[in-house]
Amino acid sequence: MDDQHAYQALKSRDSRFDGWFFAGVTSTGVYCRPSCPAVMPRREHVCFFPTAAAAQAAGFRACKRCRPDAAPGDADSQPGTAGTISLPLPYRPPLDLAALLRFLAVRAIPGVEEYTDGAFRPDVFMPTDLGVRHALTRLGRPADPTAAAAAAQRWRPWRSYALQHLWGVLDDQGAGSASPPLIP
Ligand SMILES: [Zn+2]
Numbered sequence: 077m078d079d080q081h082a083y084q085a086l087k088s089r090d091s092r093f094d095g096w097f098f099a100g101v102t103s104t105g106v107y108c109r110p111s112c113p114a115v116m117p118r119r120e121h122v123c124f125f126p127t128a129a130a131a132q133a134a135g136f137r138a139c140k141r142c143r144p145d146a147a148p149g150d151a152d153s154q155p156g157t158a159g160t161i162s163l164p165l166p167y168r169p170p171l172d173l174a175a176l177l178r179f180l181a182v183r184a185i186p187g188v189e190e191y192t193d194g195a196f197r198p199d200v201f202m203p204t205d206l207g208v209r210h211a212l213t214r215l216g217r218p219a220d221p222t223a224a225a226a227a228a229q230r231w232r233p234w235r236s237y238a239l240q241h242l243w244g245v246l247d248d249q250g251a252g253s254a255s256p257p258l259i260p
Pocket of ligand 1: 107108109112113114115139140141142143
């Protein structure tokens with residue numbers, strides 16, 4: 077993608093381009109995802125980077141609104157339509173989604189993962205996992221395996237994403253914080 081197309085993508089705030097490039101705004105020193113609702117710089121004030129790390133290295137700060145520096149494991153939940161959440165899954169471009177889905181489809185483990193109608197649904201949840209129990213405790217949720225398994229029922233058939241999100245909670249809060257309380 078050349079700079080002209082990248083600028084068009086930025087103007088459209090098309091989230092399909094998220095992860096493909098990052099836009100640094102020279103007038104503010106901030107860099108953003110293409111879909112950022114906050115950014116619409118003039119063409120001469122924007123430069124493009126293939127990765128968030130490249131934008132950081134060039135001296136740009138991550139935008140607080142679109143969190144272009146969010147790494148795998150600390151993806152933010154974003155509001156979706158009523159009763160749903162949209163959980164962005166970061167990836168490193170280039171991404172051939174169709175090939176990736178084909179790869180996952182033939183390797184899906186029956187009863188655990190399924191591929192139907194163009195969607196891959198990984199549905200693993202480990203209520204006895206110590207990380208899961210610590211994360212639930214930190215979130216103020218019941219952490220005993222029976223309660224956790226029951227709560228996870230409503231995350232079907234994407235419980236693997238919930239699992240990933242819970243482990244991310246430990247990453248976010250692990251450094252420098254007190255030891256997690258012991259679970260009875
Ligand atoms: Zn932004």
